[in-house]
Amino acid sequence: MSIKTSPPSKVIADIAIVGAGLVGLAAAVALHQAGFSVVLVDSKNPSKTDFSEDAWDARIYAISPKNVDWLRYLGVWPRMNQKRIGQMQAMEIFADDEKSPLKLSASDVNAEDLGAIVESKALMQALLTQVNTLAIKTLFDASCEKVVSAPQNVKLLLSNQIAIDCQLLLAADSSQSWVRKQVNFPVQKKSYEQTAIVANFRVEKPHGNIARQWFSSDLEGKNSILAWLPLPDNMISIVWSVSTKQADSLLKLSGCDFTERVKEAGGNLLGGFKLQGSLAAFPLNLQKTNNLVQDCVVLIGDAAHQVHPMAGQGVNLGFRDVVDLVEILKNKHAFQSLNDANLLRQYVRIRKADNFKMMLLTDGLYQLFESQNRVVKLARCWGFSQTKHQAVKKLLVANAVAL
């Protein structure tokens, strides 16, 4: 199916995607490979990103084994420098002051690893290269002006006067989604009043390809969740989620003092640390919407859901939105249009269940650790020891591998 561009400026495609972040780019590649004509729109131009490899990107993602396989199938994974990809072979979780961690190992479920740790920029570059190689139509540096959505088709008008006519419009334009607002999707949002600080360090002792995470409280009893993710060359990437007040004071520290705090918070497990590059900080929210579809508009990625990064699942969930949507569209009957209500209902049913499971896990764990209520604290100790139980452990690992 080819895209027809007729003068003065009308673009006709099966599917338009707004947002060329990791999820929108992956959707463009997957839908094109499934035989649909696609146009990808972004108000910025991701090709202008500085992709030079020298410095390590502070934005790092844990990508699940299933999504790694999918990205390989899309021809994206081999485009990344494999020497800069970390392997997560095990996870250790420390709760409160417990000295012995809960251990989850890939070997428990006969898997090679529990996921890959990649730089955001590297994955973005690989996806963009694939988009260009497949000659997928892109309209970058183009801001959206108007969406007219009807049950049978949708029109998107850009400020440069290009009008896109398509059967489906995918909103992949971030947690602040402009498309979602235009089509009036109701959204429930909760601020965690936390900020995640990310940074990379070279460490003294071998990390052993183990991801480590500490759940504890700060002096005011607020949650502190610190993750150390293994990178190649004995480097680690950290995600430290703390109250925004605490984050503000951590961000004011010198590089040396911040490094000391990170080492101490992880019990000095990996010896000396050397900060690589700069820190970055992100406010944390939980966001969900009951409707993932309205007429011909479909939400994917952070436009559809935003979860706490403690499980490293935001982009993984977004990729799974795409996997499920492509599967549903590929298997449609010849008489069904891409925006057939039954097809889109299937998408909503499947994705709501998956999103709900992840929100329940991350938000539930957050609440469990945040609560200062004594009764809940007791239940929490009970819960954690239960978690150590072999069966639950297997379930957790299976979940991690399947994601």
Ligand SMILES: Cc1cc2nc3c(=O)[nH]c(=O)nc-3n(C[C@H](O)[C@H](O)[C@H](O)COP(=O)(O)OP(=O)(O)OC[C@H]3O[C@@H](n4cnc5c(N)ncnc54)[C@H](O)[C@@H]3O)c2cc1C
């Ligand atoms: C600290 C931290 C750590 C994380 N770690 C992990 C992890 O380890 N694993 C994981 O899976 N997830 C992780 N996440 C979550 C992950 O970052 C997000 O889920 C993911 O980036 C969302 O991708 P997206 O493509 O949906 O949206 P975005 O990355 O937000 O991209 C949206 C795109 O839409 C474009 N856009 C916005 N508005 C418009 C508009 N009006 N018109 C046109 N284009 C527009 C933007 O320019 C952008 O290109 C983490 C998040 C945080 C904060």
